[in-house]
Amino acid sequence: MARTSAARTELDRLAAELARHDELYYRQAQPELSDAEYDALRERHDALAAKAGQPAWQQRPGDDRTAGFAKVLHRVPMLSLEKAADGEDGSAADKLAAWELRTRKALELADAAPLALLVEPKIDGISVGVVYRDGELAQAASRGDGVEGDDITAQVRASGALPLRVAVRGSFEVRGELYLPQAAFVRLRDATAAEGGRQLANPRNACAGLMKRKDAASLAGIGVAAFMYHLAWSEGIDVPSTQSGIVDWLRQLGLPVNPHCTVEPGAAAAAARCAAFAARRDGLDYGIDGMVIKLDDRRQQAQLGATEHHPRWGIAWKFPPERRPTVLREVIVQVGKSGKLTPVAVLDPVQLAGTTVSRASLHNFPELERKDVRIGDTVLVEKAGEIIPQVVAVVAERRPAGARPVPRPQACPACGTHPEADDVFIYCPNPGCPAQVRERLRHFASRPAMDIEGLGEAVVDLVVTHLGVAGPADLFALDAARLSTLERMGEKSAANLVAGLQTAKSRGLARVLTGLALEQIGEKLSEDLATRFGSAQRLLDMAAAHAAGDTAALGELMQIDGVAERTARLVLDQLANPAVRATIAALAAAGVVLEHRGAVVAAVAGVAGKTFVLTGTLPTLTRPDAEKLIKAAGGKTSGSVSKKTDYVVAGAEAGSKLAKAQELGVTILDEAALKALLAG
Numbered sequence: 001m002a003r004t005s006a007a008r009t010e011l012d013r014l015a016a017e018l019a020r021h022d023e024l025y026y027r028q029a030q031p032e033l034s035d036a037e038y039d040a041l042r043e044r045h046d047a048l049a050a051k052a053g054q055p056a057w058q059q060r061p062g063d064d065r066t067a068g069f070a071k072v073l074h075r076v077p078m079l080s081l082e083k084a085a086d087g088e089d090g091s092a093a094d095k096l097a098a099w100e101l102r103t104r105k106a107l108e109l110a111d112a113a114p115l116a117l118l119v120e121p122k123i124d125g126i127s128v129g130v131v132y133r134d135g136e137l138a139q140a141a142s143r144g145d146g147v148e149g150d151d152i153t154a155q156v157r158a159s160g161a162l163p164l165r166v167a168v169r170g171s172f173e174v175r176g177e178l179y180l181p182q183a184a185f186v187r188l189r190d191a192t193a194a195e196g197g198r199q200l201a202n203p204r205n206a207c208a209g210l211m212k213r214k215d216a217a218s219l220a221g222i223g224v225a226a227f228m229y230h231l232a233w234s235e236g237i238d239v240p241s242t243q244s245g246i247v248d249w250l251r252q253l254g255l256p257v258n259p260h261c262t263v264e265p266g267a268a269a270a271a272a273r274c275a276a277f278a279a280r281r282d283g284l285d286y287g288i289d290g291m292v293i294k295l296d297d298r299r300q301q302a303q304l305g306a307t308e309h310h311p312r313w314g315i316a317w318k319f320p321p322e323r324r325p326t327v328l329r330e331v332i333v334q335v336g337k338s339g340k341l342t343p344v345a346v347l348d349p350v351q352l353a354g355t356t357v358s359r360a361s362l363h364n365f366p367e368l369e370r371k372d373v374r375i376g377d378t379v380l381v382e383k384a385g386e387i388i389p390q391v392v393a394v395v396a397e398r399r400p401a402g403a404r405p406v407p408r409p410q411a412c413p414a415c416g417t418h419p420e421a422d423d424v425f426i427y428c429p430n431p432g433c434p435a436q437v438r439e440r441l442r443h444f445a446s447r448p449a450m451d452i453e454g455l456g457e458a459v460v461d462l463v464v465t466h467l468g469v470a471g472p473a474d475l476f477a478l479d480a481a482r483l484s485t486l487e488r489m490g491e492k493s494a495a496n497l498v499a500g501l502q503t504a505k506s507r508g509l510a511r512v513l514t515g516l517a518l519e520q521i522g523e524k525l526s527e528d529l530a531t532r533f534g535s536a537q538r539l540l541d542m543a544a545a546h547a548a549g550d551t552a553a554l555g556e557l558m559q560i561d562g563v564a565e566r567t568a569r570l571v572l573d574q575l576a577n578p579a580v581r582a583t584i585a586a587l588a589a590a591g592v593v594l595e596h597r598g599a600v601v602a603a604v605a606g607v608a609g610k611t612f613v614l615t616g617t618l619p620t621l622t623r624p625d626a627e628k629l630i631k632a633a634g635g636k637t638s639g640s641v642s643k644k645t646d647y648v649v650a651g652a653e654a655g656s657k658l659a660k661a662q663e664l665g666v667t668i669l670d671e672a673a674l675k676a677l678l679a680g
């Protein structure tokens with residue numbers, strides 16, 4: 001029994017870790033783990049899960065929903081595709097052949113009967129669903145969690161990626177990818193760098209960031225483009241019966257479609273097309289991460305339908321990540337915001353997946369030693385998930401005489417403190433280390449945190465080095481006069497930064513919590529903590545009580561969806577830490593708002609503290625309005641039904657969430673019952 005529950009706790013812990021890394025990777029585009037480390041973590045999770053009879057880890061394919069955007073319920077869910085990629089379990093071609101067999105069987109096709117397959121590039125962009133009503137671009141929505149996305153109509157309209165009008169009556173929704181062409185990316189990256197903004201990692205992330213700009217008008221002229229490839233639904237229009245026909249129809253309407261679509265007579269021909277197209281990747285001015293193979297006949301598509309996650313009529317052929325050899329000239333040691341010392345390879349510049357790479361992660365010292373990486377070696381560099389380049393291997397036969405092993409650091413490169421090590425990582429234990437201070441401030445100022453305009457990475461370096469800024473609260477004491485003493489800061493930039501700081505003061509508790517860069521407290525948990533507890537003081541009081549042995553606080557934290565005991569403890573322990581408390585007190589003294597914004601207007605008993613899930617269309621209330629009313633009464637809304645859901649509010653065409661609620665015995669309300677509850 002004890003062993004089972006220990007295994008359970010370990011499973012919860014691994015699940016929480018995986019969720020955090022998914023969040024870092026997908027939502028913040030700031031992965032902390034290499035692909036190999038992530039895979040190792042997932043394997044450990046899946047092995048334990050299998051023993052416990054639990055499902056394997058389901059990676060959330062990047063829920064992009066962002067606070068501050070109206071939500072759109074997708075009329076047809078936005079699913080993802082099953083993948084065929086080279087791996088230990090076979091080649092991509094074998095997997096495609098197996099898919100064809102399964103498909104033929106499901107369609108009851110004779111072996112010799114032809115099977116037309118449309119093959120097209122898989123665009124590494126941002127999925128979008130766009131509704132045209134009577135010829136007008138009426139709505140654009142991001143993917144979100146596949147069921148509900150963000151309303152990005154204004155952004156898409158302003159971007160110029162799609163025609164605002166098309167010559168057709170009736171309504172339809174077309175799906176596709178928004179992307180940033182290489183040249184537009186380089187322009188934007190250089191302009192952002194010149195303004196001292198955060199470095200843009202790659203065209204995909206840059207495009208995702210653009211679509212979440214609140215100031216939609218600023219998107220004009222940046223050069224966002226799109227390829228549309230799928231008709232999700234249509235009303236009052238005669239549409240072609242093949243996928244290739246749909247592509248032609250979209251083209252005729254003036255919508256952008258990819259020019260490299262072909263129809264192949266079966267899986268073998270499709271595989272040959274995919275393999276051959278890989279070589280053309282470099283010549284495109286947009287990123288592709290594979291090819292997509294779809295049944296061309298839309299009646300056959302409809303016949304096959306979909307699983308919960310994937311349509312059965314299509315499959316993605318993933319290209320192996322691009323790898324290039326280059327020479328490793330030096331290894332530098334980077335200090336992270338929590339003091340982690342990471343070895344980074346300095347390389348002869350090499351072109352990789354659309355960007356020039358001259359640095360790559362070596363992850364950690366044990367990993368570097370395992371690969372036996374030496375200075376002077378020719379190494380293979382790859383982009384992990386197309387984001388952070390990493391050194392994957394040494395080309396042994398090209399090792400020059402005199403290649404030097406890389407010693408472990410004996411001192412922090414920034415402050416000289418003797419480092420400490422655990423099994424994997426080496427840390428600088430000095431919280432006052434200037435490099436750590438700088439990294440923490442960069443994080444504090446970043447978009448997902450306090451979003452301080454005018455405080456890019458370069459400016460952070462300046463204020464730390466020359467103006468003695470040592471913590472977040474010091475920032476708010478900066479005035480134009482002191483800033484103007486900096487050599488590279490003009491009067492205008494100084495005034496801009498002062499204004500940026502002033503604005504940031506009232507971003508509210510969630511953003512402050514995110515900005516503190518505490519372990520596990522990312523955007524999502526910060527938002528949940530702020531919503532549930534309302535003020536920093538309340539959280540600090542809970543942490544103090546917890547430190548004094550009171551167990552109630554733990555229980556309260558664990559009421560939050562997805563918070564297991566280990567995370568709850570970690571949160572409270574960190575908030576009980578004197579250094580963290582001092583930082584929060586200093587922020588309060590500097591006039592930073594430490595209450596939750598948009599907090600409860602008037603708590604209503606029966607609603608306050610309860611979790612609601614909305615599904616389907618309500619007769620009079622729109623979804624954002626219903627959410628607002630619930631939040632104003634002290635309730636919380638969530639996108640998915642679980643044991644922690646108190647109420648499901650169901651309207652017309654409520655789907656799987658309603659079924660789940662019935663299964664779990666969650667109380668179901670209609671609009672009238674919700675209104676009655678809100679009335680107290």
Ligand code: IVH
Pocket residue numbers: 078079080081082120121122123124125126127176177229230292310311314316
């Ligand atoms: S068809 C049911 N075609 O790749 C999904 N998807 O996991 C139908 N993608 O979420 C998608 N290029 O965002 C399709 N030519 C293409 C695509 C494409 C990129 C994305 C799409 C989807 C993901 C597949």
